[in-house]
Amino acid sequence: MNLSIIGSAAGLFAVTNIDDILILALFFAQGAGHRHTTRNALIGQYLGFAGILAVAVAAAFGASFLPDQAPPYLGLLPLALGIKAAVQARRHHNDADPTETTNDAPGIFAVAAVTFANGGDNIGVYVPVFATAGAGGMTVYVIDFLLLVAVWVAAGRFFATRPIIAQALSRWGHVLLPVVLIGIGLLILIEGGAFGL
Structure with missing residues (x-):
């Protein structure tokens, strides 16, 4: 039984987090050459995913930290970060070589915010699974998910x-990162019906 839960958890994690590999790869490209890029991406991914799990576990037990109307507005986080990245890319628009722009390592909280905001749909999938798995099964899911976060960060870096x-x-990351973040933010806002969209 535990092996089947472990397999189910791995499959569920992969399906619900496939888009995170692209986002992580973009963060790694943004921070290429900086000492703290891997550390920041790893810690940020764990913080964001821990937030997702905390909300999902609480909701599976019948509690909720967020009002029902709140998840769509999480799209404002990646939207704001995407706009900020776009402004920075625009500032360096006339640089001779886009690979020589002075990018910083991605911030821990920026990675965490994007991870959490992008995980709103994950919460909707995890809650019924956790609720039916019972406390023991939920523990296996959570442990499996937390182990797989490190694998996901390694895959993004790879x-x-x-x-x-x-x-x-390196050539297009300064354009792709804001586009992807703004796209994720808008998708979350629109699919959730935020602002009457």
């Missing part, structure tokens, strides 16, 4: 450091 992908990300 993709960002493959020569052909790294070259594309």
